[in-house]
Amino acid sequence: MLALAQSESQLALNAVCPYYTMFPLSFPLRIIASRGTPRGWVADPFCGRGTSNFAARLLGWPTIGVDSSPVAVAIAAAKLATTTAGRVVAAARSILAANLDSCAIPQGAFWTWAYHPTTLSSVCQLREALLRDCSSDTRLVLRAIMLGALHGPRTKHAPSHLSNQSPRTFAPKPAYAVRFWRKHGLRPAKVDVLEVIRVRAERFLRAVPDHVEGIIRHGDSRVGGSFMDVPIGLVVTSPPYYGMRTYVPDQWLRAWFLGGPSEVQYRGSETDVRHASPGDFISDLRLVWQRLAERATSDARMVVRFGGINDRKADHVQMLKESLADSGWRLRTVVPAGDADSGRRQALQFFRNRGKPKAEFDFHAVVA
Numbered sequence: 001m002l003a004l005a006q007s008e009s010q011l012a013l014n015a016v017c018p019y020y021t022m023f024p025l026s027f028p029l030r031i032i033a034s035r036g037t038p039r040g041w042v043a044d045p046f047c048g049r050g051t052s053n054f055a056a057r058l059l060g061w062p063t064i065g066v067d068s069s070p071v072a073v074a075i076a077a078a079k080l081a082t083t084t085a086g087r088v089v090a091a092a093r094s095i096l097a098a099n100l101d102s103c104a105i106p107q108g109a110f111w112t113w114a115y116h117p118t119t120l121s122s123v124c125q126l127r128e129a130l131l132r133d134c135s136s137d138t139r140l141v142l143r144a145i146m147l148g149a150l151h152g153p154r155t156k157h158a159p160s161h162l163s164n165q166s167p168r169t170f171a172p173k174p175a176y177a178v179r180f181w182r183k184h185g186l187r188p189a190k191v192d193v194l195e196v197i198r199v200r201a202e203r204f205l206r207a208v209p210d211h212v213e214g215i216i217r218h219g220d221s222r223v224g225g226s227f228m229d230v231p232i233g234l235v236v237t238s239p240p241y242y243g244m245r246t247y248v249p250d251q252w253l254r255a256w257f258l259g260g261p262s263e264v265q266y267r268g269s270e271t272d273v274r275h276a277s278p279g280d281f282i283s284d285l286r287l288v289w290q291r292l293a294e295r296a297t298s299d300a301r302m303v304v305r306f307g308g309i310n311d312r313k314a315d316h317v318q319m320l321k322e323s324l325a326d327s328g329w330r331l332r333t334v335v336p337a338g339d340a341d342s343g344r345r346q347a348l349q350f351f352r353n354r355g356k357p358k359a360e361f362d363f364h365a366v367v368a
């Protein structure tokens with residue numbers, strides 16, 4: 001993989017913030033590299049944390065990503081940014097020095113146990129300032145760094161996360177978390193927010209890949225116009241697996257940092273593909289494939305990684321095949337997802353309490 005990319009340190013930015021159904025960077029890198037020199041744009045209609053977009057950047061392809069989750073979009077946008085650690089730290093320092101007076105601080109047991117008051121005040125100042133203006137590449141990366149640092153495990157050494165003991169990939173549920181922290185007598189530590197940002201900025205911005213033309217959009221890929229007027233030469237994507245609908249509640253703290261409410265919202269989003277029945281799911285995926293086909297060049301290719309979850313009885317391979325019928329794409333081959341990716345499967349986190357996931361496959365299609 002490293003031989004394909006520009007240098008190992010240029011891969012670092014991809015890890016700026018976890019997103020729990022991400023696929024490994026090696027997958028889009030391999031697919032894009034196999035197409036040779038750039039021919040059109042790389043598109044990902046379910047871009048998540050922007051892994052395909054970042055791979056496209058590493059290989060010099062222009063790229064577009066769309067996702068219905070604001071958290072995904074904020075992380076993916078940072079993957080196309082160009083800045084330096086010095087600039088990110090300077091931006092954070094000046095926000096913290098400005099001492100915004102109108103900065104709202106959430107109240108309640110969760111917030112008291114999750115963050116030391118001084119840390120929470122700094123987090124809220126950064127949130128407020130980035131909500132007001134996140135237009136520069138430096139602020140986009142600062143925002144993604146904050147999303148990555150917002151919650152995670154405590155360490156014996158210098159803290160790398162801002163919260164009390166928490167999972168890194170998904171946000172803790174408030175009632176459960178407060179019980180846990182109380183039971184174990186875990187008080188939140190006072191964390192130097194600027195220092196955490198500095199360490200992370202230096203790690204993720206060691207070397208930034210060359211700039212490419214790129215667009216990351218918050219939207220619903222089923223809708224016409226989602227891919228604007230870019231000529232799509234290659235699609236590398238992975239839709240949500242049928243029945244996986246927990247993106248919004250599992251990312252509620254990061255969504256709060258991006259302007260969402262300060263408590264968990266359990267209702268699903270209207271802009272997500274529907275999971276009520278296999279029929280709904282298949283027709284929503286077909287709509288997305290059709291939208292992509294409308295913008296595809298005549299020799300475009302599409303590779304879709306898709307697996308299944310065990311608490312849904314549906315035949316996931318058959319579902320994906322059906323979604324491709326009459327979609328503007330013709331299925332050529334279905335191959336098991338590569339061994340190189342085993343153990344790093346995108347759905348592993350989701351299965352923490354649900355036994356083994358079903359096998360993942362890569363579906364290769366051409367324009368019909």
Ligand SMILES: C[S@@+](CC[C@H](N)C(=O)[O-])C[C@H]1O[C@@H](n2cnc3c(N)ncnc32)[C@H](O)[C@@H]1O
Nearest residue numbers: 022023046048049051067068069220221272273
């Ligand atoms: C399996 S994840 C993609 C992960 C991605 N490959 C990565 O490496 O981060 C599927 C994504 O589809 C998004 N999604 C669901 N319905 C959507 C829709 N109608 N339009 C755009 N994105 C959607 C979810 O928010 C989620 O981020």
